[in-house]
Amino acid sequence: MALQYTYSTHALPSPRTTASPPPNFPSITRRYAALRLEALLTSPKAFGSTHAIESNFTPEEWANKIWRDDAVVLVCVAHPAAESDHNSGEAPTLDGEWVGSAILRGPIPGNDYALPPDSGAPPFGSDDTETKWQMTAVFASAAHRGRGLGKLLIQAGKDYAMVQTPGLIIQRPAKARLRVLIHPDNLAVLSLYSGTGFVDVARTTGQEAYRTNGDLSSWDLKLQSLTDDLKVHWKTAKVAVVMEWLGEVE
Numbered sequence: 001m002a003l004q005y006t007y008s009t010h011a012l013p014s015p016r017t018t019a020s021p022p023p024n025f026p027s028i029t030r031r032y033a034a035l036r037l038e039a040l041l042t043s044p045k046a047f048g049s050t051h052a053i054e055s056n057f058t059p060e061e062w063a064n065k066i067w068r069d070d071a072v073v074l075v076c077v078a079h080p081a082a083e084s085d086h087n088s089g090e091a092p093t094l095d096g097e098w099v100g101s102a103i104l105r106g107p108i109p110g111n112d113y114a115l116p117p118d119s120g121a122p123p124f125g126s127d128d129t130e131t132k133w134q135m136t137a138v139f140a141s142a143a144h145r146g147r148g149l150g151k152l153l154i155q156a157g158k159d160y161a162m163v164q165t166p167g168l169i170i171q172r173p174a175k176a177r178l179r180v181l182i183h184p185d186n187l188a189v190l191s192l193y194s195g196t197g198f199v200d201v202a203r204t205t206g207q208e209a210y211r212t213n214g215d216l217s218s219w220d221l222k223l224q225s226l227t228d229d230l231k232v233h234w235k236t237a238k239v240a241v242v243m244e245w246l247g248e249v250e
């Protein structure tokens with residue numbers, strides 16, 4: 001019989017929530033690096049970066065991908081069901097197999113969040129009325145797909161933004177705005193986000209997708225790999241689907 005699991009999601013330590021990296025941060029860094037490299041190896045078309053680039057990262061570069069002001073890394077941990085029954089009542093921890101991850105960039109100032117006007121993106125509120133975030137790099141290990149990990153990671157992103165917003169915005173009600181940019185061929189991800197309350201609001205270019213995902217160094221490498229025709233396509237063709245979700249903080 002296949003092993004049964006329960007799943008928990010966690011925001012990894014970051015300067016927004018913790019004064020300094022915890023003693024187990026080197027182990028957290030190694031585990032995240034292994035999961036991210038698995039994602040790049042098994043789903044090469046889904047992400048802006050590549051396994052070839054990130055497999056050369058130093059331990060310090062991996063640490064800087066987690067310990068940063070402008071984003072938080074979310075992970076999903078699998079706990080064998082027998083073990084979680086045994087520990088019932090205790091909060092789930094990072095102990096267990098890491099089987100999913102996502103990055104939530106933010107809070108993003110309105111000036112950086114804005115897309116070019118011809119994207120058709122709707123207007124958004126000022127930075128003293130709402131926080132703005134962008135989810136990227138959502139990934140579930142192949143052996144655990146179809147069990148709700150994608151939904152759990154998106155919920156973890158929404159929860160994180162909603163918990164952070166009251167400390168960032170004084171006025172009430174305040175809002176948390178989450179965005180994702182999706183390749184139009186990635187039907188699973190389009191369906192995943194529309195099923196979790198995200199609404200299709202605009203189209204923008206591949207270049208904007210890299211910029212807003214905070215992947216500008218990968219964009220430079222991507223450009224070098226493209227023919228002149230494809231460079232024009234990635235800079236001008238509005239192919240990336242832009243989806244947003246808005247949560248109201250009381």
Ligand SMILES: CC(C)(COP(=O)(O)OP(=O)(O)OC[C@H]1O[C@@H](n2cnc3c(N)ncnc32)[C@H](O)[C@@H]1OP(=O)(O)O)[C@@H](O)C(=O)NCCC(=O)NCCS
Pocket residue numbers: 043046047137138139140141144145146147148149150151152181182183186187188189191192193195
């Ligand atoms: C996208 C991904 C994270 C989904 O993970 P998952 O844990 O299997 O997703 P869930 O079980 O939470 O599924 C939630 C919804 O996503 C959609 N979905 C997931 N897999 C799907 C598939 N193969 N085909 C169509 N829709 C799919 C469905 O709407 C599903 O809802 P339902 O279960 O009510 O039908 C996973 O397939 C993955 O890691 N893909 C490769 C990486 C990737 O493309 N990342 C996105 C970068 S933008």
